[in-house]
Amino acid sequence: MLKFHEYRNPALAIDLVVFGYYEKVLSVLLLNRNEEPFKNGWTLPGAFLQMEERFSEACGRILKTKLGMEHLFLEQLYSFDEPGRDPRGRVISVTYFALVNPRNFGLAAGKMANDVSWHDIKKMPELGFDHKKIFKKALERLRSKILYFPVGFELLDEMFTMTELHELYECILDISIDRRNFRRKILDSEYIIDTGQKREGLQNRHPSLYKFNKKLKQHNFNLNVS
């Protein structure tokens, strides 16, 4: 009897949607391919799953070797199966999305190596394979997740002002939210803690610096925005 992997099986790829937030812009990391198919076109970073490898290990491998990143927030997104999605043959793609603060990886200038760069989600180029679809699904997930889970803290510095958090929400959701109501809701939810410190050196009143409340157990908050 054959072992399972000796049968013909579809290849299994892991593809990542890595979101970064910097200077009031939400961006995604894209790779410029240097080989066919889609040579010189943009795609999401990805790799084939190794036989003994876990999904999370493959994600870590991609993040580290292709992007130089480690220990990011990762969440499985969806698995894609269209038979024609890769012109080279049948490839199933298990996708994950990741959140990163670009400043933690020295990519703040907006560019990395020649073949990797951040792209404003509002100015996305054409993407190879079915990666546009994957990207859309990831953005949808991020937008719904941020309403009931403190996802934003992965994207900001360890300490941040209320205004920075507010701008992040408005940017991701692409809506405007009343500054004062947002503030009250976030503070009531106990997701963040006032560090007692202030951001200094600004032209006007020095805002309080907050950090994420890591001890919070219950995620009993719902940002009800229309």
Add this chain to the structure above:
Amino acid sequence: MLKFHEYRNPALAIDLVVFGYYEKVLSVLLLNRNEEPFKNGWTLPGAFLQMEERFSEACGRILKTKLGMEHLFLEQLYSFDEPGRDPRGRVISVTYFALVNPRNFGLAAGKMANDVSWHDIKKMPELGFDHKKIFKKALERLRSKILYFPVGFELLDEMFTMTELHELYECILDISIDRRNFRRKILDSEYIIDTGQKREGLQNRHPSLYKFNKKLKQHNFNLNVS
């Protein structure tokens, strides 16, 4: 150069969590295995993905050949990757959950063929592989989904009373919900339409029969229960 599928790839299975609701009990379809591993143990129904097959086609194949069912509500759940989850070798499992009205398939008596049967979700046996984990994830998804999506209609007859819908929600969520507030909320949401007909032959007041409003476009309802 080798084709992708000529490399060693993990096998890819599709496993299904099929929920059925009948006589105020939420159940899951389980298979009694007649071969190793887990011989004579219970598992979720599943199959290996064929090379040219889509996930949804594999789901349809499992539902039809093993369970004699067709055209069910299906939604992708999650993909599982633990290297040890199948003792025979590396197998990735892409899972789906399905909703079915058992009465539509003549399974109302609670039993089917020798090796397939409904199991009350409150009296689940041990499951082979990592299927307990998959089941738990499916139940979790069902419980969260029912709060903002009219998922229940897949489980009931085409026409149903308000009380039947109410009991379904209480059963799935495993909580009690005020009958009158539930009624108002559901009616306000316009998810269901009064057919004008009544259920007759009961010992007391004849309740209205409703059906799902298929024309409803916007899913603007949120059943806020604690």
Add this chain to the structure above:
DNA sequence: TCAAAAGTGTTTGTACTACACCCATGC
């Protein structure tokens, strides 16, 4: 006329919305 379930109404409290106003800082 009684029991049981269906259907309707009402009070109360909470939480969100939409605002106005004051405070701290650098210039």
Add this chain to the structure above:
DNA sequence: GCATGGGTGTAGTACAAACACTTTTGA
């Protein structure tokens, strides 16, 4: 003092929770 954002307060409203009461049916 003034411009600019940060921080606080409040009236109005909508909606959900927690109730009581009436109606319809079969026996």
